[in-house]
Amino acid sequence: MVAGGCGMAPLATLVEQLPSDTTLIHGARSKDFLLFPDRFDLAREFCTDDGSFGHQGLVTDLLERRITDGSPLDMVYACGPEIMMYKVFQLCETRGIPCQVSLERYMRCGFGVCGACVCGKQVVCKDGPVFGSEALREMKDFNKKALLKSGREVDLSLYFSWRCQ
Numbered sequence: 001m002v003a004g005g006c007g008m009a010p011l012a013t014l015v016e017q018l019p020s021d022t023t024l025i026h027g028a029r030s031k032d033f034l035l036f037p038d039r040f041d042l043a044r045e046f047c048t049d050d051g052s053f054g055h056q057g058l059v060t061d062l063l064e065r066r067i068t069d070g071s072p073l074d075m076v077y078a079c080g081p082e083i084m085m086y087k088v089f090q091l092c093e094t095r096g097i098p099c100q101v102s103l104e105r106y107m108r109c110g111f112g113v114c115g116a117c118v119c120g121k122q123v124v125c126k127d128g129p130v131f132g133s134e135a136l137r138e139m140k141d142f143n144k145k146a147l148l149k150s151g152r153e154v155d156l157s158l159y160f161s162w163r164c165q
């Protein structure tokens with residue numbers, strides 16, 4: 001399980017239902033932003049952008065390490081910034097590991113009518129917000145485009161490309 005920033009909040013109840021051999025990779029910009037630092041009874045790897053707690057760097061650094069060292073992974077669940085989830089998806093694809101991510105889009109109607117939350121052909125409020133590898137492979141706007149509150153389309157790479165460096 002990979003949680004970035006506020007992405008820890010929606011994953012919390014799932015964490016408590018998974019087997020005890022689950023590993024949670026949990027990151028935030030600094031120690032003070034780590035949600036529920038003492039809540040779960042399972043193996044955790046922490047990281048922070050500023051190095052104030054755990055590994056200094058990104059959650060995807062730690063996931064990549066686990067994937068490249070051949071750790072057996074049956075499934076990866078992720079929630080956090082879209083660029084983080086996209087990197088998680090890409091890493092999982094290199095080893096054929098199924099993953100599920102929880103997407104975020106501005107929502108208005110919440111039942112698939114207004115189109116505010118579309119991501120490619122998917123309607124996030126109705127078809128998701130959790131999507132698995134198969135759907136993500138077909139989702140051309142994943143980590144590419146989103147609609148702002150105004151309805152104007154925005155290129156996500158303009159906002160987040162610096163985080164990929």
Ligand code: FES
Binds near residue numbers: 112118
């Ligand atoms: S919020 Fe209206 S279609 Fe999803």
